[in-house]
Amino acid sequence: MEDPRRRQREDPRLTVGEARPDPDPRPPVALYLHVPFCVSLCPYCDFVVVAGAAARGPAARIGAFLEALRAELGLRADALDARFGGPSSGSRPALASVYFGGGTPSLLPAGDVARLLSMVGARFGLARDAEVTLEANPGVxxxxxAGALAGAGVNRLSLGAQSMDEALLRRLGRRHAPADVAAAVGEARAGGIGxxxxxxxxxxxxxxLEAWDATLRDALALGVDHVSAYALTLDDPDAEGLTGPLGDHLPTRAGARRWRAAAVREQDEDxxxxxxxxxxxxxxxxxxxGYEISNWAGPGHESRHNLAYWRRLPHEAVGPGAHAFDGAVRRWNAARLDGYLAALSGSPPVLPPGGSESLDAAGAAAEAAILGLRLDRxxxxxxxxxxxxxLAPHLDWALGAGLLEAFDGPDGGPRLRLTTDGRLLSNELFARLV
Ligand code: SF4
Known part of the structure; x- marks a missing residue:
């Protein structure tokens, strides 16, 4: 899940870095931990998730997963130590952000979140003012x-509200009601989540349109600091070849495939x-x-972590399906939990299966341009x-079509950004830039 996420008091490391191609590997400034458990599966979801008995009850696999996750953290930290020096060597920045995404990371006991953050601090270095986000579902x-999570070090909560309309929540297969969103926000405030x-x-x-307006109104009435608004996407990861043994997605279940086929027929682009x-x-x-295409923030509440992605800053990542980037190479873990656990529970544990890719200079420049244009800067x-x-002919085309506008940046230098029309048609422009 993701970023109109930006704050005006950004970490200096993040403000220095314009999204730019850089072929040199660099140490991470951010860490993502993927927690692949949900109580139940929503039919539209293509995140890496396992649900039902694996998520809770006597057959739950969360304990085994946490052991594997700690093993992976240790192996990734060993590799960074060997490559860049240890976190206290002076040659690596402390992490500016940590993000527990999922799945439903709020299913983790707060004590385990605290232990993970302690390990992250010891092995990766964690800035004193680091942003620590945890995704939570609103259901009771x-x-x-929230108070225990704040005590563990979480200072930002990302709630999967999705809608404030009870009937739509049921249609989406969500387990919570609008009142749960309000309760979750209240508990986060009372618990000290900043x-x-x-x-x-x-x-x-x-x-x-009226129902969407009501959802916006009701969400804003909660006084939240940040809103991510995403169009429901109903991609087919199987057709895209992403669900093989080394793929970063899980195969789509038959019921979810039927739900998506029916839903996509009802979507209306107008x-x-x-x-x-x-x-x-x-x-x-x-x-x-609106600091990013899909993300809006109150002053100082932009997502530092997601900004690191959009600025193409190096980030480490652990857990099934997680993606990392070292400034030159992207790598990912395979999505399948069994393979993940098998690799990391061995003696000795080994890194889980996955893949990697690096872009040539032209590809990296296109990627940097696309990521940069996602942001209002x-x-x-x-x-x-x-x-x-x-890229110039395509940018010229977009300027002529009213999808881009020129403006003066803070340093007086000319910059380009998407107009609202451009944000709506960004996929068309981005396809030309690739
Ligand atoms: S709660 Fe979120 S991560 Fe879990 S299945 Fe639903 S959409 Fe996917």
């Missing part, structure tokens, strides 16, 4: 103990565009800054649009 039996975000979905079958424009209007009027013109740049 899923959201965990930053609270909600994820919302639009372009949901059966969701009128309604979705109107819903996005309404989000821009409502969230902007409420004082949130946009892209420095000089970086992407020199006379010899292969």
């Amino acid at each position: 039996d899923e959201r965990g103990d 930053s609270v975000s909600v994820d919302l979905l639009y372009d949901v079958p059966g969701q009128s 309604v979705a565009a109107a819903q996005y424009r309404l989000a821009v209007k409502r969230l902007g009027a409420a004082g949130y800054r 946009g892209l420095a013109l000089a970086e992407a649009s020199g006379p010899d740049s292969p």
